[in-house]
Amino acid sequence: MDSTTQTSSPDLGPAAHAVAQLLDGVDDARLGDPTPCPKYAVRELLGHIVGLATAFRDAARKDLGPSTQTPAGAALPVLEEGWRAVLPQRLGELAEAWRQSGAWDGDTQAGGITFPAAIAGRVALNELVIHGWDLARATGQDYDPGDASLQVSYEMLQPSDDDPGRDEIFGPVVSVPSSAPLLDRVVGLSGRRPDWRPGD
Numbered sequence: 333m334d335s336t337t338q339t340s341s342p343d344l345g346p347a348a349h350a351v352a353q354l355l356d357g358v359d360d361a362r363l364g365d366p367t368p369c370p371k372y373a374v375r376e377l378l379g380h381i382v383g384l385a386t387a388f389r390d391a392a393r394k395d396l397g398p399s400t401q402t403p404a405g406a407a408l409p410v411l412e413e414g415w416r417a418v419l420p421q422r423l424g425e426l427a428e429a430w431r432q433s434g435a436w437d438g439d440t441q442a443g444g445i446t447f448p449a450a451i452a453g454r455v456a457l458n459e460l461v462i463h464g465w466d467l468a469r470a471t472g473q474d475y476d477p478g479d480a481s482l483q484v485s486y487e488m489l490q491p492s493d494d495d496p497g498r499d500e501i502f503g504p505v506v507s508v509p510s511s512a513p514l515l516d517r518v519v520g521l522s523g524r525r526p527d528w529r530p531g532d
Contacts, residue, residue: 362471366470367470374467380409387400391456475515486517
């Protein structure tokens with residue numbers, strides 16, 4: 333990762349908007365359908381996105397508490413009533429929170445982990461990129477979070493010899509040709525098959 337990427341503050345807005353655009357294409361009858369996340373049906377994936385949007389919004393605000401202290405995967409996400417109204421609002425709040433002065437400074441907390449805000453913001457962006465793809469693929473929709481967002485994910489997901497626990501978080505890298513679209517290469521680095529379809 334070069335110094336420009338390390339010191340810049342990427343905008344979460346395009347990725348958040350790309351996820352929000354998918355929601356109208358989620359039929360209630362498909363909430364029990366599988367997703368590329370083996371433990372999650374569509375409803376749990378949506379619940380997870382609500383939770384991560386809330387946690388990383390609060391992380392940007394340095395508003396630390398229950399939303400930022402709960403470890404990721406502590407329980408199967410529950411999709412709350414009114415999610416069709418709540419989730420777009422939460423995604424907008426997430427993007428706006430990371431645009432505020434000081435959001436990327438100092439330390440913050442998410443998933444029960446305290447780490448530099450400059451890293452937390454990129455983790456949040458990557459979560460949007462990857463889980464947006466999960467939702468799009470599970471519901472048969474097109475998806476484009478934007479090249480800038482994809483580049484942040486691509487750099488963040490690169491395997492590293494000094495991060496032996498990486499596969500426990502993302503899963504083993506799936507080999508994807510270097511000539512493949514950037515989205516496919518990012519998906520492969522996240523441990524997913526770019527050609528995944530429901531029923532696989």
